[in-house]
Amino acid sequence: MDNKLKIGIVCYPTFGGSGVVATELGLGLAKKGHQIHFITYRQPARLNTFQENIYYHEVSGEDYPLFEYSPYDTALASKLVDVVKYENLDLLHVHYAIPHAAVAYMVKKILLAEGKYIPVVTTLHGTDITLVGANKAFAPVVAFSINKSDGVTAVSEYLKQATFKQFNIDNEIEAIPNFIDFERFTKKNKDHFKKAIAPEGEKILAHVSNFRKVKRVGDVIRVFEKVFEKTPSKLLLIGDGPERKHAEELCREIGLCDEVRFLGKQDAVEELLAVADLFILPSESESFGLAALEAMACEVPVISSNVGGIPEVNIHGVTGFHSELGDVEDMAKNAIDLLTNEDKLETFRKNALKQAQTFHIDKILPKYENYYHKVIRESVYKNIKSEATN
Ligand code: GMT
Numbered sequence: 426m427d428n429k430l431k432i433g434i435v436c437y438p439t440f441g442g443s444g445v446v447a448t449e450l451g452l453g454l455a456k457k458g459h460q461i462h463f464i465t466y467r468q469p470a471r472l473n474t475f476q477e478n479i480y481y482h483e484v485s486g487e488d489y490p491l492f493e494y495s496p497y498d499t500a501l502a503s504k505l506v507d508v509v510k511y512e513n514l515d516l517l518h519v520h521y522a523i524p525h526a527a528v529a530y531m532v533k534k535i536l537l538a539e540g541k542y543i544p545v546v547t548t549l550h551g552t553d554i555t556l557v558g559a560n561k562a563f564a565p566v567v568a569f570s571i572n573k574s575d576g577v578t579a580v581s582e583y584l585k586q587a588t589f590k591q592f593n594i595d596n597e598i599e600a601i602p603n604f605i606d607f608e609r610f611t612k613k614n615k616d617h618f619k620k621a622i623a624p625e626g627e628k629i630l631a632h633v634s635n636f637r638k639v640k641r642v643g644d645v646i647r648v649f650e651k652v653f654e655k656t657p658s659k660l661l662l663i664g665d666g667p668e669r670k671h672a673e674e675l676c677r678e679i680g681l682c683d684e685v686r687f688l689g690k691q692d693a694v695e696e697l698l699a700v701a702d703l704f705i706l707p708s709e710s711e712s713f714g715l716a717a718l719e720a721m722a723c724e725v726p727v728i729s730s731n732v733g734g735i736p737e738v739n740i741h742g743v744t745g746f747h748s749e750l751g752d753v754e755d756m757a758k759n760a761i762d763l764l765t766n767e768d769k770l771e772t773f774r775k776n777a778l779k780q781a782q783t784f785h786i787d788k789i790l791p792k793y794e795n796y797y798h799k800v801i802r803e804s805v806y807k808n809i810k811s812e813a814t815n
Contacts, residue, residue, distance in 0.1 A: 430797055431460040433508055435501070435529070436520040438469040441635060442715045443550035446580070446603050447520040448472065453606070453790050455479045464508055466497065470692070482508050498524045498531075505532040509543050516797055518546045522553040523563055526570035533573075544804035546576040546797065549598075551712030554579075554588050555733070556639065568592040575807070576800035578793075581734030584712040599796055602737070603715050604789035605781055610695050610722035612778075619700040622686065627657040628764045631701035631725070633694055633716045634708075636666030641730075643668075644707035644753050646675050646685065648728065651757030653684060656764050660685045663697055698723035702770065703760055706735065709750060714738050717745075718784055721777035726770070728760045738784075744777040 436447030448469040451461040455478035462480045486495035519525035526547040579585040585600045634640040649660040704720035706729040713734045727745035746759035
């Protein structure tokens, strides 16, 4: 049997972690010979060059005077029906439950009416369960579409359990963690950057996020304020979002504008991580913390909160430290401890890399491949059953 698959991937093509994971997964699978079809409303950032086995189908909405909001879900469903049929896909893999899992269910029903069973795998990423999905406006649809997916994966054990707790789920969920591509995320020599950012050899702290409230960028700055009192240092804030304005105001208020650099959205995050000594992630909620894993792959220990799936990635006292949510005193104490003890910092750097290697793309991709094959095998029986009841 040819075990190469034709897979449709649906995701948000934005800077969010779920879109990044979906894109990297597709690229990795394509390199292994699977045929990957991305179906989104905009080309994902990293699909901008020709790559073997990668196809892109754009979903374009329709404006009509009657519509105050263009019906994206309907446009996506119609596009998916078209792509599944004409590209003869084996499976649809949708990332982020809202609205993708619900749309995929509709697609499945439409195709079933035409005699084709398309298995659907839904991957839960975090806020689709813990924040947006928990909202009463979405919850019934989220629960229903998780239950109706042929396969469901969550990016951490924590998120799997949180989903069972949050919703009435009678489906199984497989925890498949996020992964790291070491061809990209690896410590590179960027001494010229280091000299430009920290000319006096100051320590460099970094934070990468989409600057939403849940990331608590204010805590990052408060931790840095305390670290700066004890040791010469600089803070790099990478990314952009609604909280940036408040973060800038806070820096002005506490007089740290010269020590904090706001770098905005950056494509080559790994080049900045290469010069960092510590990564700060004080999030209020985090299903996994891909940003922390990327830092660890670049040998940067992590000072974080202890929420959600973070402890599955950042090991307390080994690859960094956790503190209770909002405990900036403790985070600063841990940061100072590492930054003022070269030997300890070096050990934590090595530990961070070693832990990141357990999430190597080569280890995680086969988990998805095996899971796809299992779901397809099982759906053959579902197809026979549905034909019998139709
Ligand atoms: O963190 C964000 O705000 C973006 C969000 C997303 O869905 O795009 O990230 C979630 O998915 C990432 C990839 O699986 C995880 O690493 C993040 O922890 C998760 N964010 C939250 O749970 C807040």
